[in-house]
Amino acid sequence: MTYCVGLRVAEGLVLLADTRTNAGMDNVSRFTKMVTFEKTGERVIALLCSGNLSITQGVIARIKHGIQKGDRDPAFRSIMNVESMFEVAEIVGAEMRRMQEIHRKAIIEQGADADATLLVAGQRKGGKHRLFLVYTAGNFIQATDDTPYFQLGEHKYGKPILDRVITPASTLEDSMKAVCVSMDSTIRSNLSVGMPLDLAVIEKNALTFRVQRRIERTDPHFSAISDSWAKALSHGFEALPNLLDPPQA
Amino acid sequence: MTYCVGLRVAEGLVLLADTRTNAGMDNVSRFTKMVTFEKTGERVIALLCSGNLSITQGVIARIKHGIQKGDRDPAFRSIMNVESMFEVAEIVGAEMRRMQEIHRKAIIEQGADADATLLVAGQRKGGKHRLFLVYTAGNFIQATDDTPYFQLGEHKYGKPILDRVITPASTLEDSMKAVCVSMDSTIRSNLSVGMPLDLAVIEKNALTFRVQRRIERTDPHFSAISDSWAKALSHGFEALPNLLDPPQA
Structure with a gap:
């Protein structure tokens, strides 16, 4: 499985992905699920993938191929030369549809799942920073102030903390903490999601990555957040009023 | 959907169930998902249900009918006269298999889901307090010290807190708080799980219910726990170290 999360706040975009991929319980591998593209001062894009790995790798390969074509021939539309996010x-979405057209029938006939979803996050010069969720069918939705985050894969374990703390006004620092806590809760409760992690932060209008970092299992900063959160939950739990006592006035 | 949770700790059993049932998004009803049976000093049992409501109601009706038969004829095995949990x-499990035999095929042909699962919690005089999870096929597993809790339905949102705080040594008070926090997180993140709640607590060897209570939306005790937890998470989040600062020594 997978857990990827993308936040779109007023200050920018924060993306975090795990790296565990499994075909069954006994075939676990490590693949990066985040691919980034940058032309400093012009355009910055991050793609996060979940679902069938052959499909998402195919989508990414075709997108990269398209960028090369677009570099040679500006009339060819690529993610690095089109006019908007x-x-x-x-x-x-079009590449996703194409991969599904080629492979979906045969994959399903084999009894496997061909579904895949991607997060598309970024900003181009003169535009706003945006976050999209692209579905298997190639259609997509965009994050708004009402719903400032999208999740892929094993989203339920890590959703409560995002619901509680993230608003469009959250700072990038707080957004980074929130995705770390959300990922930490998911990793603790689900074996199919695992370290290391890939983190990317795009500050609004900077048109470059403020942070692009692999977080290893031993990362002291991530561990400090994880430990601090565990202690806060433990102390918070200890301080809860009893269910059968009268509530505090 | 549904969220039910049952904890088996050394001191006893703690059960909590929501009451929301839905057939699609626009057909939401309220049904209790917990049924209790008690012969004080002899036997105490709680059943918690999830899945296809017609199946679980049928299972419960047949179990109640069996108790009446067993009262008249002790040779008839009912949940109130058999020798062990x-x-x-x-x-x-046998009643579940029977209901599936009768209804499953037709339900599935209609495009609906016939799956159902139940928690069976209780103690009989001279035995230990036990917690079982009965599957659609009628087979079942038992909670052990390694896994002291079972969940039904929308289990993922409320799992992280249980994983963090519940051990077999947890007190009944702490267990009650934990199931409330687990339910609170689930209700906040999933519309298909809703108040009011049904709570039951069985203290080891008491052979009666220590607590049997409906928790309404306005319940001040539950609200106090919910508020206290929200504050603890908020303060805990504010106190997290930054991801990009050096960790505390």
Whole structure:
């Protein structure tokens, strides 16, 4: 399985992905699920993948191939030369549809699952920073202030903390903490999600990555957040009023 | 959907169930999912249900009918006269298999889901307090010290807190708090799980219910726990170290 989370707050975009991939319980591998593209000062994009790995790798390969074509021939639309992030999401959706057309029938006949979803996050010069969720069918939705985050894969364990703490006004620092806590809760409760993690932070209008970092199992910063959160939960739990006592006035 | 949780700790059993049932998003009803049976000093049993409501209601109706038969004819095995909680779980499993035999095919042909699962918790005089999870096929597993809790339905949102705080040595008070926090997190993140709640607590060897209570939306005790937890999470989040600062020594 997979857990990826993307936040779109006023200050920018924060993306975090795990790296565990499994075909059954006994075939576990490590693959990065985040791919980034940057032309400093012009455009910065991160793609996060979940679902059938052959499909998402195919989508990414075709997108990369498209960028090379677009570099040689500006008339060829690639995610690095189209005029808006909306068009970037359209290209990702079109590649997804194409991969599904080629492979879906045969994959399903084998009894496997061909579904895949991607997060598309980024900003182009002159535009706003945006976050899209692209579905298996190639259609997509965009994060808004009402729903400032998207999750892929094993989303339920890590959703409560996001629901509680994330608003469009959250700072990038707080957003980074929130995705770490959300991932930490997921990893603790689900074997199919695992370290290391890939983190990317795109500050609004910077048109470059403020942070691009692999977080290993031994990362002292992530561990400090994980430990601090565990202690806060433990102390918070100890301080809860009894269910059968009268509530505090 | 549904969220039910049962804890088996050294001091006893703690059960909590929501009451929301839905057939699609626009057909939401309220049904109790907990049924209790008690012969004070002899036997105390709680059943918690999830899945297809017609199946679980049928299972419960047949179990109640069996108790009446067993009262008239002690040779008829009912959950109130068999010699062990294991046999109680066997009876619940057998009734589940029977309901599936009668209805499953037609339900599935209609495009609906016939799956159902139950928690069976209780103690009989001279035995230990036990917690079972009965599957759709009528087979079942038992909670042990390694896994002191079972969940039904929308289990993922409320699992992280149980994983963090519940051990077989947890007190009944702490267990009650833990199931409330687990339910609170689930209700906040999933519309298909809703108040009011049904709570039951069986203290080891008491052979009666220590607590049997409906928790309404306005319940001040539950609200106090919910508020205290929200504050603890909020303060805990504020106190987290930054991901990009050096960790505390």
